[in-house]
Amino acid sequence: MRPLLRYPPADLMARLISLLFTLGCLAFFAMVYDNVYTDLDPVRSLADAAACGVQNCKKHHGVTQIERTWSGQSFTYRWEDAVVNVDCKRHYFAVGPRECVAK
Numbered sequence: 001m002r003p004l005l006r007y008p009p010a011d012l013m014a015r016l017i018s019l020l021f022t023l024g025c026l027a028f029f030a031m032v033y034d035n036v037y038t039d040l041d042p043v044r045s046l047a048d049a050a051a052c053g054v055q056n057c058k059k060h061h062g063v064t065q066i067e068r069t070w071s072g073q074s075f076t077y078r079w080e081d082a083v084v085n086v087d088c089k090r091h092y093f094a095v096g097p098r099e100c101v102a103k
Contacts, residue, residue, distance in 0.1 A: 031094035032070040040066075040073070043098060047075040047086040050100040054084050 048057075055061065055077070065076035072089035088100040 027094055031090075034094075035070055035072055036068050040068070043073050043088050043100070044075070046098060046100040047073070047088055050086045050088075050102040051075070051077040051084045054102045055079055055082055 051057070051061075056079075059079055061077055061079045063075055064078045065074075067074040072087060075086045075088070077084045077086065085103045086100050087103065088098055090096050090098055
């Protein structure tokens with residue numbers, strides 16, 4: 001009679017853990033690549049809208065700092081009388097729509 005499992009249960013569990021770890025590393029790499037190396041224009045337009053919700057965009061203003069990290073992007077907008085920081089991140093860590101929040 002042949003055994004039902006090709007590998008012993010301990011070896012099967014080790015392979016499963018290895019597979020899950022590999023998939024987690026690939027998901028993390030994809031998130032880092034998306035946040036650091038892809039096109040910034042769609043995120044920039046969301047950040048502009050969030051900053052304009054806090055301050056009057058008809059006044060002269062500009063972006064003074066852009067930070068791109070593994071977890072998201074940050075923008076600093078400066079007006080003559082105010083500074084607004086905007087953080088943009090995805091809803092579910094690596095997937096989902098982006099959301100920009102002005103502080």
